[in-house]
Amino acid sequence: MLFHVRMDVNLPPAMPPAQAEELKKTERELAQSLQRSGQWRHLWRIAGQYANVSIFDVAGVDELHALLTSLPLFPYMQIQIMPLCRHPSSVRDGDA
Numbered sequence: 396m397l398f399h400v401r402m403d404v405n406l407p408p409a410m411p412p413a414q415a416e417e418l419k420k421t422e423r424e425l426a427q428s429l430q431r432s433g434q435w436r437h438l439w440r441i442a443g444q445y446a447n448v449s450i451f452d453v454a455g456v457d458e459l460h461a462l463l464t465s466l467p468l469f470p471y472m473q474i475q476i477m478p479l480c481r482h483p484s485s486v487r488d489g490d491a
């Protein structure tokens with residue numbers, strides 16, 4: 396099942412820079428691992444914002460929830476989720 400997810404990151408201004416860098420590093424490693432496994436299908440930066448638009452390919456909402464809450468930056472993100480289904484006019488076969 397595909398989900399469109401928008402994540403807006405808001406790190407507290409008072410967070411020590413070294414802690415922020417460590418969080419971003421561990422987030423990057425996990426995000427890249429999930430991309431290689433195919434669960435995190437697309438990852439795009441929203442221009443000019445500390446935010447991304449992503450497409451996840453997971454079994455369902457429970458797996459998506461577990462994945463998102465496992466992200467190191469999860470406590471500092473606002474997340475919007477849109478479940479996707481195939482558009483009848485899409486010329487692509489399969490999903491996305």
Ligand SMILES: O=C(O)C[C@H]1C=CC(=O)O1
Nearest residue numbers: 404422423426445446447
């Ligand atoms: O930078 C972000 O958009 C937040 C998060 C998503 C992937 C990653 O490496 O960090």
